[in-house]
Amino acid sequence: MKKQIGIIALLLVFLAPEAVADEGMWIPVLIEKYNIKVMQENGFRLTAEDIYSINKASMKDAVVLFGGGCTGEFISDKGLIITNHHCGYGSIQNHSTLEHDYLADGFWAASHEEELSNPGLTVTILKYMEDVTGKVLEGVTDGMDKEKRDAVINANVTAIAAEATKGTHYLAAVRPFFLGNQYFLIVNEVFRDVRLVGAPPSAIGKFGGDTDNWVWPRHTGDFSLFRVYADSENKPAAYSAENVPYRPAYHFPISLAGVNEGDFTMVFGYPGRTQQYAPSDHIRMLKDVIYPNQVEIRGKKISIMEQAMTGNPLVRIKYSGKSFGLANGWKKWIGEIQSLDNMNGVERKEVFEKEFTAWVQADAERIRRYGNILDQYDEIYKSYVDYYLVSVYTSEVFGSSGVEPASLAGAFSRAVEMASQKSPELEKELQRLKEYAAGFFSSYDQEVSKKLFVAVMDLYGKNIGPDWQTPAYRELFASCNGDFGSVAERLFSRSLFTDEKRLNAFLESFDAKKVVKDPFYILAGSAAELIETRVRPELGSRDARLADLNKLYLAAQMEQGSDRVFYPDANSTLRLAYGKVMGYDSRDAVYYKHFTTLTGVLEKDNPEIYDYDVPDRLRELCLAKDFGRYAVNGDVPVCFIANNHTTGGNSGSPVLNAEGHLVGVNFDRAWEGVASDIMFNPKQSRNISLDIRYVLFIIDRFAGAGYLINEMTLVGESQNTP
Numbered sequence: 001m002k003k004q005i006g007i008i009a010l011l012l013v014f015l016a017p018e019a020v021a022d023e024g025m026w027i028p029v030l031i032e033k034y035n036i037k038v039m040q041e042n043g044f045r046l047t048a049e050d051i052y053s054i055n056k057a058s059m060k061d062a063v064v065l066f067g068g069g070c071t072g073e074f075i076s077d078k079g080l081i082i083t084n085h086h087c088g089y090g091s092i093q094n095h096s097t098l099e100h101d102y103l104a105d106g107f108w109a110a111s112h113e114e115e116l117s118n119p120g121l122t123v124t125i126l127k128y129m130e131d132v133t134g135k136v137l138e139g140v141t142d143g144m145d146k147e148k149r150d151a152v153i154n155a156n157v158t159a160i161a162a163e164a165t166k167g168t169h170y171l172a173a174v175r176p177f178f179l180g181n182q183y184f185l186i187v188n189e190v191f192r193d194v195r196l197v198g199a200p201p202s203a204i205g206k207f208g209g210d211t212d213n214w215v216w217p218r219h220t221g222d223f224s225l226f227r228v229y230a231d232s233e234n235k236p237a238a239y240s241a242e243n244v245p246y247r248p249a250y251h252f253p254i255s256l257a258g259v260n261e262g263d264f265t266m267v268f269g270y271p272g273r274t275q276q277y278a279p280s281d282h283i284r285m286l287k288d289v290i291y292p293n294q295v296e297i298r299g300k301k302i303s304i305m306e307q308a309m310t311g312n313p314l315v316r317i318k319y320s321g322k323s324f325g326l327a328n329g330w331k332k333w334i335g336e337i338q339s340l341d342n343m344n345g346v347e348r349k350e351v352f353e354k355e356f357t358a359w360v361q362a363d364a365e366r367i368r369r370y371g372n373i374l375d376q377y378d379e380i381y382k383s384y385v386d387y388y389l390v391s392v393y394t395s396e397v398f399g400s401s402g403v404e405p406a407s408l409a410g411a412f413s414r415a416v417e418m419a420s421q422k423s424p425e426l427e428k429e430l431q432r433l434k435e436y437a438a439g440f441f442s443s444y445d446q447e448v449s450k451k452l453f454v455a456v457m458d459l460y461g462k463n464i465g466p467d468w469q470t471p472a473y474r475e476l477f478a479s480c481n482g483d484f485g486s487v488a489e490r491l492f493s494r495s496l497f498t499d500e501k502r503l504n505a506f507l508e509s510f511d512a513k514k515v516v517k518d519p520f521y522i523l524a525g526s527a528a529e530l531i532e533t534r535v536r537p538e539l540g541s542r543d544a545r546l547a548d549l550n551k552l553y554l555a556a557q558m559e560q561g562s563d564r565v566f567y568p569d570a571n572s573t574l575r576l577a578y579g580k581v582m583g584y585d586s587r588d589a590v591y592y593k594h595f596t597t598l599t600g601v602l603e604k605d606n607p608e609i610y611d612y613d614v615p616d617r618l619r620e621l622c623l624a625k626d627f628g629r630y631a632v633n634g635d636v637p638v639c640f641i642a643n644n645h646t647t648g649g650n651s652g653s654p655v656l657n658a659e660g661h662l663v664g665v666n667f668d669r670a671w672e673g674v675a676s677d678i679m680f681n682p683k684q685s686r687n688i689s690l691d692i693r694y695v696l697f698i699i700d701r702f703a704g705a706g707y708l709i710n711e712m713t714l715v716g717e718s719q720n721t722p
């Protein structure tokens, strides 16, 4: 008997599903259950409780959601946060003028008083999370129709969140995981006084620009520093000169020891969105229709902006943020198409779908539950693709980086309606619009905008069939015979929405009748109407069907693969990815090493090319080999790669070694494996991180801001690699 129990126990241990070592974005509360063993086998020296705990200070207390879509981490007990330069970019840009061009020259606050506040910027800290699937589904029964079921779930979700925050200043949300097969309660503390502390010049923070973005080898010093402020009780408060630096429960010690190939690393952060379990229909749609169309139109917009920014610092301040945002997606999609093709991504999914079908067919109950999932996908995607393309393309054309004045004009529709109803709230709305317009014009130049207008209108006519073009577009097209260049001058010189002074003067004596006659208001209204009446309802009903189907399909995949642990798609909640530092084979005969150095920065140096113009001071430090304690083998390490599974949103995430010390700051992924949002490729999917020693070197030797290093906790010593 004893022996039998022993065998059963052994079998159970053997059969218990376990997570794999590289692919996956894991849920912090479940690390103990599914991951810690594998992590420790791969070199991790701490416990699951050190990563996530509600009983003591743990690493999760040092990781923050920075703004809406990036990660940051505390690196001092005085609320100092490090994130990427590209995450702090908007704030740095907002504080930049031609006189104080912090994008071009960098910014270093020499004291707390010099730190710059950023209205609207938040830092969110997870207090705790909890599986509440049971509570969310309370009262849901098998026979319930969808509407009733959704109503019960929504009521439960509201009650759970309200209960969780009762008597606290926390914010709570219940979020679906595994495409709605599981629910977690997320309780957060949100800080609103976040100040800019330091940023290197773009020639370091964005070194390599769009040319190097998504590419390894990389030499970008992609970091910026912020500080969280709190009230005298260490609680969140709106900006006030009385606020004091926040004292986080935990901050990361920073390791000077660096990483070697094969070392364990983990990335703890807020990955945004992945689509690991989607059917082949979805991937085919993205790869063959959506991405190519977006790549074409964005490529055009980016080249117009690039040309205008060259040699014009003011236009650069205005458009660099916009063009970076466009180019980031544009280049990633090109990479995704290529890496999906190289991996035969669609075909692999099809093979999986064949196996899935065979598994379903082998059992009558499975046939009943899952038998027509794939057929339904086929049917929905046949028409979904058209609506999806029109929706995406219309916003590329009439949104804030296309026909720019139309996007501003569109914001006036509420004021027009209020005027017609003689609403007493109109004054307030006009005040709001004044501020909105100021923001708009800070990223606008009329000459650039005219060129964008002509380019996107041309592409719209070429790529969107007449049935799906907006009526206002067709009218304009007919009136100028498709020659938008010939009307641009006239429209831009007359419209209310193309000139800041004109618009501000108009806002002093607002007249809704003039707004509704404005050509850009008409274009915006027509686009909004097309989307509202013809696209959104169709997309919406298909999206609802797809959401149900995706949930069922994933449940079926999990049943089929019950011998392995699944990780949920990214959904902007805190996740842990782990793996090892390693290089990769890029293509025939080309192997990429796992790290880069300052020598590589100088190799790329070219004052003629904006993206590669190394600042004089950095060049001098390099030539003098003035590397201080950050030297390794007579050089300074700059970036490294590992096979940690990351995505957008992981920008700025801490990269930690086996002891949980900060060795890097995650900022990108390598080109060849960039389709990892859809399909992780263990051979080539690599996350790119900034070596923390380069950060320290820049702060200390380049910027002379060593006083910031004094508030950090440094451990270990830089070592020469053998």
Ligand code: ASP
Pocket: 328, 646, 647, 648, 649, 650, 651, 667, 668, 669
């Ligand atoms: N560079 C990326 C971003 O822009 C990070 C990533 O997707 O790996 O968010």
